[in-house]
Amino acid sequence: MTAFIVHRIWQALLVMLVMSILVFAGVFLIGNPVDVLISPDATQEIRQQVIAQYGLDLPIWQQYLHFMTSLLQGDFGRSFVYNMPVSELVASRFPATMELATIAVLLASVIGIPLGVYAGYRPDGWPSKIIMAVSILGFSVPTFWIGLMMIVVFAVEIGIMPAGGRGDVVSIFGMPWSFLTIDGLHHLVLPAVNLSLFKMAMMIRLAASGTREIMLTDTIKFARAAGISELTILRRHVLRLISIPLVTVFGLELGSTIAFAVVTETIFSWPGLGKLIIDSITSLDRPVMVAYLMLVSLLFITINLAVDLAYAVLDPRMRQRGGK
Amino acid sequence: MTAPLLKVTDLHTHFETRAGTVKAVDGVSFHLNRGEVLGLVGESGSGKSITGFSIIGLIDKPGRITHGSITIEGRELVGLGDGLRHVRGREISMVFQDPMMTLNPVLTILDQMTMALRAHESISDADARIRCVEALRQVRIVDPEQKIDFYPHEFSGGMRQRVAIAIALLHRPKVIIADEPTTALDVSVQAEILVEVKALVAELGISLIWISHDLATVASISNRIAVMRYGKIVETGPAAEVLGAPAHPYTRMLLDALPSRSRPGQLLGLDAGDKQASEMRIAHRPVQSQSGFVTVKHAVKRFEWPTSFCSRLGTRMNLVKPRSAVLAVNDVTFSIARGEALGLVGESGSGKSTLGRMVCGIYHPTEGDIKIDGASVISTGQQGRKLTTRVQMIFQDPFASLDPRRTVGQSIAEGPVAHGLTTRAGARGYVAKWLEAVSLDPAVADRYPHQFSGGQRQRIAIARALAMRPDVIVCDEPVASLDVSIQAQILNLLLTLRNELGLTLLFISHDLSVVRHLCDRIVVMYRGRIVEEGPAESIFETPKQPYTRMLLDAIPRLASEEPVLEEA
Numbered sequence: 001m002t003a004f005i006v007h008r009i010w011q012a013l014l015v016m017l018v019m020s021i022l023v024f025a026g027v028f029l030i031g032n033p034v035d036v037l038i039s040p041d042a043t044q045e046i047r048q049q050v051i052a053q054y055g056l057d058l059p060i061w062q063q064y065l066h067f068m069t070s071l072l073q074g075d076f077g078r079s080f081v082y083n084m085p086v087s088e089l090v091a092s093r094f095p096a097t098m099e100l101a102t103i104a105v106l107l108a109s110v111i112g113i114p115l116g117v118y119a120g121y122r123p124d125g126w127p128s129k130i131i132m133a134v135s136i137l138g139f140s141v142p143t144f145w146i147g148l149m150m151i152v153v154f155a156v157e158i159g160i161m162p163a164g165g166r167g168d169v170v171s172i173f174g175m176p177w178s179f180l181t182i183d184g185l186h187h188l189v190l191p192a193v194n195l196s197l198f199k200m201a202m203m204i205r206l207a208a209s210g211t212r213e214i215m216l217t218d219t220i221k222f223a224r225a226a227g228i229s230e231l232t233i234l235r236r237h238v239l240r241l242i243s244i245p246l247v248t249v250f251g252l253e254l255g256s257t258i259a260f261a262v263v264t265e266t267i268f269s270w271p272g273l274g275k276l277i278i279d280s281i282t283s284l285d286r287p288v289m290v291a292y293l294m295l296v297s298l299l300f301i302t303i304n305l306a307v308d309l310a311y312a313v314l315d316p317r318m319r320q321r322g323g324k
Numbered sequence: 325m326t327a328p329l330l331k332v333t334d335l336h337t338h339f340e341t342r343a344g345t346v347k348a349v350d351g352v353s354f355h356l357n358r359g360e361v362l363g364l365v366g367e368s369g370s371g372k373s374i375t376g377f378s379i380i381g382l383i384d385k386p387g388r389i390t391h392g393s394i395t396i397e398g399r400e401l402v403g404l405g406d407g408l409r410h411v412r413g414r415e416i417s418m419v420f421q422d423p424m425m426t427l428n429p430v431l432t433i434l435d436q437m438t439m440a441l442r443a444h445e446s447i448s449d450a451d452a453r454i455r456c457v458e459a460l461r462q463v464r465i466v467d468p469e470q471k472i473d474f475y476p477h478e479f480s481g482g483m484r485q486r487v488a489i490a491i492a493l494l495h496r497p498k499v500i501i502a503d504e505p506t507t508a509l510d511v512s513v514q515a516e517i518l519v520e521v522k523a524l525v526a527e528l529g530i531s532l533i534w535i536s537h538d539l540a541t542v543a544s545i546s547n548r549i550a551v552m553r554y555g556k557i558v559e560t561g562p563a564a565e566v567l568g569a570p571a572h573p574y575t576r577m578l579l580d581a582l583p584s585r586s587r588p589g590q591l592l593g594l595d596a597g598d599k600q601a602s603e604m605r606i607a608h609r610p611v612q613s614q615s616g617f618v619t620v621k622h623a624v625k626r627f628e629w630p631t632s633f634c635s636r637l638g639t640r641m642n643l644v645k646p647r648s649a650v651l652a653v654n655d656v657t658f659s660i661a662r663g664e665a666l667g668l669v670g671e672s673g674s675g676k677s678t679l680g681r682m683v684c685g686i687y688h689p690t691e692g693d694i695k696i697d698g699a700s701v702i703s704t705g706q707q708g709r710k711l712t713t714r715v716q717m718i719f720q721d722p723f724a725s726l727d728p729r730r731t732v733g734q735s736i737a738e739g740p741v742a743h744g745l746t747t748r749a750g751a752r753g754y755v756a757k758w759l760e761a762v763s764l765d766p767a768v769a770d771r772y773p774h775q776f777s778g779g780q781r782q783r784i785a786i787a788r789a790l791a792m793r794p795d796v797i798v799c800d801e802p803v804a805s806l807d808v809s810i811q812a813q814i815l816n817l818l819l820t821l822r823n824e825l826g827l828t829l830l831f832i833s834h835d836l837s838v839v840r841h842l843c844d845r846i847v848v849m850y851r852g853r854i855v856e857e858g859p860a861e862s863i864f865e866t867p868k869q870p871y872t873r874m875l876l877d878a879i880p881r882l883a884s885e886e887p888v889l890e891e892a
Contacts, residue, residue: 216384222426224382226440226491227413236439240430315430316475 008308012301019297020071023290024064032056033080033284054080067290077287081280086291089276094295095175096166097265097272101257103179103192108199109250116207117234117242123212131204138201147194147267154190162187164269191268195261199253206249210242243314251307259296327398328355329531330379330416330499335392337371337378348374348387350555356499361525361532363546363563365539365578367807368778371555372535376501379533380418381408396498414444417492421504423484427476433460433487434472440491459490464520481672482513489521493528501533506541510671511834515878518545537807539578540880543567551575567882581812583841585882588860591819592812592841617662617828618683618715618796623692625653625678652678654852655692660796660845665822665829667843667860669836669875675852677800680832684717684798685710696796713743716789720801722781726773726788733769736788745793758787762817779810786817796828803838815842836879840864848872 038050051057055066070077076086119128155163167187169176178184214220215238223233262274269275273292280288311318337349349371356362366372377383379394381401394401396415401408412418420426428436437456441447447455453472460468463486476484485505492500502521506514522545525532536542542549543563550560551574559572570576579585581592627650653675660666670676681687683694685701694701696714703709719725726735736758737751746754756766762783773781782802789797799818803811819842822829833839839846839860846863848856848871856869867873 218420218422218425219428221382222418222420222488222491223428223439224409225380225412225418225420226494227409227411227417227443228439229409229443232439232443236431236435237428241428316432317429317477 004308004312005305008305012305015301016294016297020068020290020294021064023293023297024067025060027286027289027293028060028063030281030284033286035284071294076291079280079285079288081283081285081288086287089288090273090291090295091175093271093273093276095177096270097258097261097274099177099179100188100191100195100265100270100272101254101261103188104195104261105199105250105254105257107192107196108203108253109246111196112200112203113207113239113246116204117211117238119204120208120211121215121234121238123208128208132208135201135204138197138204143194143198144263144267146197147191147264150190150194151267161190164267166271191264191270194268195257195264199257202249202253203246206245207242210245211238214238214241240314244311247307247310247314251303251310255296255300255303258299329358329360329397330356331393331395332375332379333393333395335375335378335394336390337374337383337387338390339387341386347555349378351392352552352555352557354550354557354560356531356533358498358531359525359529360548361522361534361546363542363549364533364535364552365537365542365549366552367537367578367809369554370552372552373503374555375552376418376503376533376535379499380412380416380501382412382418410444413440413492413497414495415497416499416501417495417497419485419488419492419500419502419505422508423481423488424476424508426488427484429476432473432475433479437472437487437491437494440494444495455494456490459494460487462493462524463487463490465490480513481509482517485509485513485517486520489517489524493524493530496528497530499531499533501535503535504537505534507536507538511836511878512671512874514541515880518880521545538880539567539582539808540584540882543882544880551578578808579882581808582837582882583812583815584837584879586841588841589819590841591816615661616659617664617697618660618830619695620659620679620683621657621692621694623653623656623679623682623689623694624651625675625682625687626651626690651852653682653689656849656852656854657692658847658854658857660828660830662795662828663822663826664845665831665843667839667846668830668832668849669834669839669846670849671834671875673851674849676832676849679849680717680798680800680830683796683830684715685712686717713739713792714794715796715798716792716794717798717800718782718785718789718802720804722778722785723773725785726781728773731770731772732776732784735773736769736784736791739788739792743792745791754791755787758791759784761790761821762787777810778806779813782806782810782814783817786814786821790821790825794827796830798830798832800832801834802831804833804835811838818842836864836875848875 033054034047034051034056038047048057055063058066067077074087076090078084079086079089082089115131119131122128150161151163154161165187166176166178167183167185168181169178169184170180171177172180178188211234219241220233220237223237258273260274261270261272262278264270265272265274266278273295276288277292279285280292332355333353335349335352336347339346339348352371352375354362364372364375374383374387378389379401381404383389389402392402396411401411404411427433434453434456437459438447438449438452441452441455457468457472460472465471465483465486471479476487479487485508489505505521506517509517518541521532524530532545534542534545546563548561549563549566550557551566551572552558553574559566559570559575561571566575567579570579583592586592656675656679658666668676668680678687682689683701685694688702696712699712701710701712701715703711726732730738733752733755736755737746740746740754741748741751752769755769759766759769764780764783764787768776768780773784776784786802802818803814806814815838818829821827829843831839831843843860846856846858846860847854848863848869850871856863856867856872863872864876867876
C-alpha cells in the first residue's frame with residue numbers, strides 16, 4: 001500500500017509539472033494582458049513601465065522560471081485586475097464552489113443511488129420506468145434552462161426561494177461558508193439541486209444497470225438459496241458490489257463539478273470559482289487563470305488518488321494486487 | 325417404509341418467451357427418502373438444473389411452475405411465494421457449480437456466513453463467529469479461526485466450494501440440492517469433495533439431490549439415479565441398476581459415449597457392428613517412424629511483472645517487495661513423433677496450457693527452444709513472431725475464439741487467404757471443403773457463431789485450424805465444455821481426421837479418460853514440470869509417480885457393483 005501511495009504521489013508531481021508548463025504556455029498564447037490593463041491613450045513610457053513591472057518583457061522561459069520559483073514559495077502572484085494576491089482571491093471564492101459542488105454531488109448520490117438500485121431491482125415495474133424516463137430527461141435537458149425555469153417558478157412566481165447570492169455566511173478558518181446558516185442553506189437549495197440533476201441522472205443509470213447485472217449473478221441466487229431476505233441482499237450484497245463503479249463516477253463528478261460549475265454559478269450569481277475564472281479570462285488576468293488551472297489539476301489528482309484508495313477499501317482483491 | 329421426505333409430482337416448469345413456450349421441465353415426478361442421495365443426470369438443456377431451482381423456488385423469469393406439486397414432509401411448496409424464503413436455507417439449501425461466482429468477492433467469509441445465519445435466527449456476533457468456525461471445521465477447512473476472516477479470492481476453488489457447502493449446512497437442512505458442485509474443480513479436488521460430502525451426508529442424515537452431467541461422479545455418490553432428457557425423466561432406479569443394465573436407449577447412449585468405457589482409439593457410441601468397422605479403419609493408422617518431429621528442449625516460461633522506474637526505485641528503497649515472477653513452465657523437454665498423439669495431462673495451474681501455447685507459437689519461451697521438423701516455431705527475441713503455419717490451435721471455448729461479428733466462413737478463410745493457401749475468389753470452395761471434412765453442411769458458412777450449438781462451434785474451430793493445412797494441432801481442452809454425447813462426436817472426429825490427414829496432435833486435457841482414449845503417449849505435468857512420461861497403456865496400468873497414481877485414483881469410476889454408500 002505504501003509503495004502504491006508513494007508511486008502515485010510521484011506520478012502526481014510529474015503531472016503537476018507538465019500541467020504547469022502547458023498552462024503557462026497556453027495562457028501566454030491567449031493574448032497580451034497589457035492591452036487590457038492599460039488604457040489605450042497611455043503614453044509609450046507608461047506602457048513600458050507597466051510591462052516591466054509585471055515582467056512581461058522577459059522571454060517566456062524566464063517568465064516561467066520566475067513563476068515557478070515564486071510558486072514553490074507559495075506565491076501565486078498578484079491578480080492584474082483585483083490587485084491582490086491570487087491566493088487570497090482564490091481562498092475567498094473556493095469555499096462557495098466547494099460547498100455548492102459537494103452538496104450537489106452528495107444530493108445526486110443520496111437520491112440517485114437508491115432510485116437507481118430500485119429501478120434495477122424491479123426493471124419491469126412502472127415506477128422504474130418513470131425513474132428511467134426522467135433520468136433521460138436529466139441527461140438531455142440543458143442545465144441552464146432548468147436553472148432559469150427554477151428561478152422563474154420558485155423565486156419569481158411562488159417566491160419561496162431566493163433567486164441568487166449566498167445569503168448569510170459563517171466564517172470558519174477564515175473562510176466564509178453558507179451551509180451552516182439557515183439563510184445560507186436556503187440560498188444553496190436551488191443552485192445545488194440544479195447542479196445535481198445531471199449527476200443524479202448519471203448515478204441512477206449507473207446504479208440501475210449495475211443492480212440489474214448483479215441481480216442475475218449466482219452470488220445473488222446463492223444468497224437467496226440461503227434464505228436471506230431481499231432487503232439484506234440489496235443492502236449488503238448489491239450495494240457493495242455496485243459501489244466500485246459508483247465511487248469512480250462520484251470522484252470524477254466531484255472534480256468536474258468543482259471545476260466547471262460555471263453555468264450554474266452564473267445563473268444563480270453564486271460568487272464561486274467559476275465566475276472568477278470567466279471574469280479572469282475576459283480580462284486576461286493571467287495569474288488567476290494559471291492559479292485556477294493548477295488548482296483544478298491538483299484537485300483532480302487528489303480525487304483520483306482518493307478514489308483509488310477507496311477501491312482498495314471496497315475491493316479486497318485490489319488490496320492484494322497493490323501489495324501489502 | 326415411511327413416506328418420502330421430498331416428493332415431486334408431475335412438475336411442469338415453463339418459460340413463456342416471445343418465440344413460444346419452452347417446457348424446461350415437463351412432467352417430472354420423483355421422490356427423495358431420508359438420508360438418500362439421488363443423482364439427477366442429463367445433458368445441457370435437459371431441465372435438470374431447472375428442476376433443482378423449481379424445488380427451491382428460484383426460477384429465473386419468465387419461468388414459472390405451471391403445474392404439479394412439491395412437498396416436503398407433506399407440506400406443499402408450490403405457490404408458497406415469499407413464504408418459501410423461510411424454507412430456503414433452513415429446510416432445503418443449495419450448492420452451485422462455480423464457487424467463484426457464488427461467493428461475494430468483496431465480503432469476508434464470516435460476513436457471508438453470518439448473513440446466512442441471521443436469515444433464520446437472531447444471534448450475537450460472538451456466537452455467530454463460533455458457529456461459523458465450527459461449520460468450517462466440519463467441512464474440513466484447516467485453521468478455521470483464521471480462515472474465517474479471509475475473502476473468497478484467498479481460497480482455492482475446492483476450499484471455496486467447501487465454504488459454500490458449509491453455508492448450505494448452517495441450519496442443518498433436511499435436503500441439499502447440489503447443482504454440478506464439482507464440475508469446475510480439478511479431479512483430485514473433486515475426489516476429496518465427493519468423499520467428504522458422502523461422509524457428511526451419512527453423519528448428519530441429510531438427503532441430497534446431486535445434479536450433474538457426469539455419470540461417473542453421480543454413480544460414485546448416489547443411491548438412486550434419475551436420467552433426464554428434454555424436461556422428462558426417462559429412467560430412474562437404483563444406481564447400480566441404471567448404470568449396469570440401462571433400460572432406456574438414451575441412458576445406454578450416454579454410457580456408450582464415455583471414453584472410459586470403450587477401448588482406446590475406438591470410435592465412441594457406436595453399435596457393435598460399426599465398432600468392428602471402425603477398428604478396421606483405425607488399424608490402418610499410418611505408422612510414422614520420424615521421431616522428434618516436434619521437439620521441445622528445456623522450455624521455460626516465466627511471467628514477469630513489468631517493472632517501472634518507480635517500482636525499481638521503491639524496491640531499492642525497501643518500500644516495496646518486488647512481485648515474484650510466476651514460473652509457469654519450468655525446464656520441460658519432450659518430443660512428439662510425426663503422426664503421434666501426445667496427451668498433456670495436469671491439473672489447473674500445472675502449466676499445461678502455457679506449454680501448449682508455446683508449442684503453438686502464441687507465447688514466447690523465456691528459455692529453451694521449440695522446433696517443428698527442425699525449424700523454430702517462433703523467431704528469437706522476446707518479441708518474437710510466429711514463423712510457421714504448420715502448427716495450429718483449437719481452444720476450449722469455441723465461442724470465445726470465434727469472432728461473433730463475422731460469418732464462420734470469413735473466420736475460416738481469413739488465415740488461408742492471408743497465407744496464400746487459397747485466393748479470395750476461391751475461398752468459398754476452400755471453406756466448403758473443410759466444413760465437409762468436419763461433417764458440417766457447407767451452406768452454414770454464411771452463418772454467425774451464435775447460431776450454432778457448442779459442438780458445432782467446436783467443429784468450426786477444428787475446420788478453421790485444419791484450413792491452415794497444419795502438420796501439428798495443439799488442442800487445449802477441446803471437449804471440456806461439451807456434453808458427453810457431443811464430446812464423443814468431437815473425439816470421433818479428431819480420431820478420424822488424425823488418421824485421414826496424418827496429423828500430429830498435442831492434446832491438452834485434465835480428463836484422463838479422454839486422453840487415454842485419444843493419445844498414444846502421455847506426459848503428466850505438475851507445477852510446471854513433467855513428472856511422468858510414457859505410453860498411454862503403461863501410464864494407466866502401472867503409473868510410477870505418486871502424483872500420477874493420485875490423479876488416476878481420483879477419477880470417479882463407473883463401477884457395476886453397489887455404490888459405496890449403502891442405504892442406512
